[in-house]
Amino acid sequence: MRDRLYFIDIVRAFAIIMMLQGHFIDTLLDNSYRNLNSDGFALWSFFRGITAPIFFTISGLIFTYLLLKAKEKGLENYRIKKGVTRGFYLISIGYFIRINFKNFFLGTISSSFFAVDVLQCIGVSLILTVSIFFLCNKKVIFFSIATLILGIIIFVFEPLYRVLNIEGVPLVIHNYISKSNGSVFRILPWYGYSSIGAFIATLFYWNLGKKHFKTILISSFIFIGLTLIVYSSNILIQVFDITRIEVISEAANYNYLFTKLGYVLLYFAFFYSLEKKLKHSLILKIGKNTLAIYVIHFILLYGSFFGFGIKMLGRNLSPIEVGIGALLFLILVLYTSFNYTKLSPFFKRCTTKLRIPILYFKN
Numbered sequence: 165m166r167d168r169l170y171f172i173d174i175v176r177a178f179a180i181i182m183m184l185q186g187h188f189i190d191t192l193l194d195n196s197y198r199n200l201n202s203d204g205f206a207l208w209s210f211f212r213g214i215t216a217p218i219f220f221t222i223s224g225l226i227f228t229y230l231l232l233k234a235k236e237k238g239l240e241n242y243r244i245k246k247g248v249t250r251g252f253y254l255i256s257i258g259y260f261i262r263i264n265f266k267n268f269f270l271g272t273i274s275s276s277f278f279a280v281d282v283l284q285c286i287g288v289s290l291i292l293t294v295s296i297f298f299l300c301n302k303k304v305i306f307f308s309i310a311t312l313i314l315g316i317i318i319f320v321f322e323p324l325y326r327v328l329n330i331e332g333v334p335l336v337i338h339n340y341i342s343k344s345n346g347s348v349f350r351i352l353p354w355y356g357y358s359s360i361g362a363f364i365a366t367l368f369y370w371n372l373g374k375k376h377f378k379t380i381l382i383s384s385f386i387f388i389g390l391t392l393i394v395y396s397s398n399i400l401i402q403v404f405d406i407t408r409i410e411v412i413s414e415a416a417n418y419n420y421l422f423t424k425l426g427y428v429l430l431y432f433a434f435f436y437s438l439e440k441k442l443k444h445s446l447i448l449k450i451g452k453n454t455l456a457i458y459v460i461h462f463i464l465l466y467g468s469f470f471g472f473g474i475k476m477l478g479r480n481l482s483p484i485e486v487g488i489g490a491l492l493f494l495i496l497v498l499y500t501s502f503n504y505t506k507l508s509p510f511f512k513r514c515t516t517k518l519r520i521p522i523l524y525f526k527n
Contacts, residue, residue, distance in 0.1 A: 173451025224361025
């Protein structure tokens with residue numbers, strides 16, 4: 165029997181903590197301190213920019229790994245159905261936390277309600293991954309090749325849809341392909357990370373438990389990660405010189421997707437190598453409760469439902485103040501996510517009776 169991939173929960177725990185502090189600091193740090201020439205701010209911005217790629221890659225990895233384990237037991241149809249259901253569930257939650265009850269009861273809906281954020285994109289990504297698996301006739305080898313190639317294609321052809329704006333498309337759909345109406349994420353290029361995460365999952369599925377696999381994979385993560393960071397632009401230019409396909413040259417000149425993937429692989433190598441040392445119950449608990457943490461932080465920080473959130477304080481905090489505030493915010497959100505049913509017995513009874521997995525996202 166294959167061992168549980170604890171490093172996945174460790175990576176998710178790290179990513180969600182980085183997201184919490186990143187959103188808090190970005191919301192409240194005074195504009196006068198936002199200077200990329202400052203080493204501190206530049207370093208913070210760099211780490212913040214890696215958080216989303218980690219989230220999307222690890223989400224593709226964990227879902228696909230569980231799907232393949234289910235296939236091993238002959239339960240792939242159950243996992244496929246669960247994946248589709250989970251996808252629509254995440255999409256629904258993504259819209260739900262953007263509801264403004266005041267506008268809702270007045271019969272109006274703000275355009276910001278239709279803005280697409282990380283939950284909607286991960287939800288769609290799950291559905292797409294399931295669809296690809298089904299189209300590959302549930303053959304793991306075909307699925308593995310397809311997800312790798314698809315991820316690369318999405319990254320290479322990013323210049324073609326970078327500023328995509330299609331007239332006549334309903335707003336609720338258009339926001340998945342364009343950021344012009346306030347969407348934070350788009351399905352492209354972010355599904356590229358999920359697709360590559362799905363490919364990585366197939367490597368675990370085939371090889372986990374084999375002798376030296378962990379050492380080989382960590383070494384591969386480091387080698388490929390450094391190659392993508394240092395040489396991916398040059399590789400794209402060389403491919404352009406051979407093919408003369410203009411979009412490849414454009415991708416090389418603004419090569420942030422492959423570069424960030426390189427850093428994601430380095431993160432994977434780091435946390436996978438320290439898996440035994442970081443396999444602490446608190447870290448694993450954080451990694452298993454990422455949805456609860458995300459929803460609670462969104463409500464507290466951005467004022468879902470009633471418009472009263474921490475963001476009302478405005479961008480007027482110094483680095484020291486915002487750093488202390490981020491730490492306190494992190495503690496508050498984690499404590500609430502672990503104990504929200506205890507804090508509200510009525511809420512616990514309602515969710516138990518209705519059998520609704522509110523705010524809880526298990527593997």
